[in-house]
Amino acid sequence: MDKSPENKLCHLIDTLTLNKPELCLPEACGANITSNGKAITILMMNVRSVNKNFAALELLLCRLDLECDIIILTECWIENNKQFPSMTNYNKAYTKNCINQNGGVIVYSRSGIDIIIEEPSFLEANCLLLRIGVNVAIVALYRSPSFSKIDPFLDSLDSVLTNIKQFQTISVIGDLNIDIREHNYDGRSASYLELLASHGLIPSHTFPTRDNKCLDHVMLKSKCQCKTIVLDTYITDHRPVILNIVSKYANSICPKKVTTRIDLIKVGQQIKLLDFLDVLQSLDSNMATSLLMNKLMEVVKANTRLFKVPHNQRIIKPWIxxxxxxxxxxxxxxxxxxxxxxxxxxxxxxxxx
Incomplete structure (x- = not known):
C-alpha cells in the first residue's frame, strides 16, 4: 500500500465524517440525541405511499423517545392523490412536479417553526427546499431508480446548492437510489459524491438502508454539532434516518411542547374569598355576567402555570x-x-x- 502523503490525505478525506453515526432501535435513539430545545431533529423515511403507510409512521413516532421537528417522506405516490393525512401541530407541504406514479416528497414541519418551504425547478427528481431560520437549509429529495443517467439530476442539484451556499448548515436528505457504501458497484456514486464534495458536503453515514445498499442519504456541511441515526426498523423496505443538528439558533425556530396546569384547589379557595356584591347588585344581566366572568378568569389565570410535557407522556394515538x-x-x-x-x-x- 502506498503510504505517500498524497494518498494519506486522500484516505483521510474519504473517511472524514461530521459525526459518529449510530444504528439503533427507535426506543434507544433518544439517548444519542440532543433534545433540550437547542437542536433541530429531522426524520426522513421512504414511506412508499403515504396514505397506505401513514398509520405505521404514527406508530414509529410513538416508539421514538424524542420529538421530531421536521418529518420528510419520500416515494409518497403523489401523482394520483393530492389528499394526504394531517398531523396535529404540524404543517405540510408537498411537491407538485409529478415525474412518475411512485414519486413525490412530503414535508411535515412543526407549527411555529421559522421555516420557508419551496419547490425549486429540478430534473429527474422531486425536490423541496427547506430554509430554517437564516442558518439552516435542507434539500429534501426523491430520485426514482427508473432514471439511468445522472447528469440532468446532478446539474439541478448543483444549481440548488449554489443558490443556498450562504447558509452555515446545509444538508441533502432523501432516497437517492444511489449506493454510497464503500466499495459499492454503483457507477453513479463517484460523480454524485464529487459534486457534493465540491460544495463542502460529505456523507454523515454509510449504513445500509435497503438490503445491503446505502440509498437513503444524509449529506452534510455544518460547523454545528450534528448526529445521524439510522433506525433499525422497517415500515417499508427502507430504514428511516434521523438527523439532529445542535444550533445556538435553534431556540428561535423550534418551539417547545408545553401545556397548562391549573391548581384547582387554590382556585376553589380563592373563589370562596371573592366579593360578589357588585355582581348581585347589578340590574343589567349582561353586566353581571361580565363582572362574574372577569372575577373567575382572574383567579384561574393567577393559578395557571406552563409546563413542558415530557415526551413519554405525550399520547399520539390512544390505541397504541x-x-x-x-x-x-x-x-x-x-x-x-x-x-x-x-x-x-x-x-x-x-x-x-
Whole structure:
C-alpha cells in the first residue's frame, strides 16, 4: 500500500465524517440525541405511499423517545392523490412536479417553526427546499431508480446548492437510489459524491438502508454539532434516518411542547374569598355576567402555570398499547433475522403468518 502523503490525505478525506453515526432501535435513539430545545431533529423515511403507510409512521413516532421537528417522506405516490393525512401541530407541504406514479416528497414541519418551504425547478427528481431560520437549509429529495443517467439530476442539484451556499448548515436528505457504501458497484456514486464534495458536503453515514445498499442519504456541511441515526426498523423496505443538528439558533425556530396546569384547589379557595356584591347588585344581566366572568378568569389565570410535557407522556394515538409496541419490536427482530438468513423457510413462514 502506498503510504505517500498524497494518498494519506486522500484516505483521510474519504473517511472524514461530521459525526459518529449510530444504528439503533427507535426506543434507544433518544439517548444519542440532543433534545433540550437547542437542536433541530429531522426524520426522513421512504414511506412508499403515504396514505397506505401513514398509520405505521404514527406508530414509529410513538416508539421514538424524542420529538421530531421536521418529518420528510419520500416515494409518497403523489401523482394520483393530492389528499394526504394531517398531523396535529404540524404543517405540510408537498411537491407538485409529478415525474412518475411512485414519486413525490412530503414535508411535515412543526407549527411555529421559522421555516420557508419551496419547490425549486429540478430534473429527474422531486425536490423541496427547506430554509430554517437564516442558518439552516435542507434539500429534501426523491430520485426514482427508473432514471439511468445522472447528469440532468446532478446539474439541478448543483444549481440548488449554489443558490443556498450562504447558509452555515446545509444538508441533502432523501432516497437517492444511489449506493454510497464503500466499495459499492454503483457507477453513479463517484460523480454524485464529487459534486457534493465540491460544495463542502460529505456523507454523515454509510449504513445500509435497503438490503445491503446505502440509498437513503444524509449529506452534510455544518460547523454545528450534528448526529445521524439510522433506525433499525422497517415500515417499508427502507430504514428511516434521523438527523439532529445542535444550533445556538435553534431556540428561535423550534418551539417547545408545553401545556397548562391549573391548581384547582387554590382556585376553589380563592373563589370562596371573592366579593360578589357588585355582581348581585347589578340590574343589567349582561353586566353581571361580565363582572362574574372577569372575577373567575382572574383567579384561574393567577393559578395557571406552563409546563413542558415530557415526551413519554405525550399520547399520539390512544390505541397504541404496550402490547402493540412489543409486537412491533418482535416484528422488527424477525425482519432482521430474515435479512440475515434469507434461505430459511421457517423464518419466512413465521414472519408472514
Amino acid at each position: 398499547t404496550p402490547g402493540i409496541l412489543r409486537c412491533i419490536r418482535t416484528r422488527d427482530k424477525m425482519h432482521t433475522n430474515i435479512k440475515e438468513n434469507p434461505n430459511s423457510n421457517i423464518l419466512k413462514i413465521t414472519y408472514l403468518r
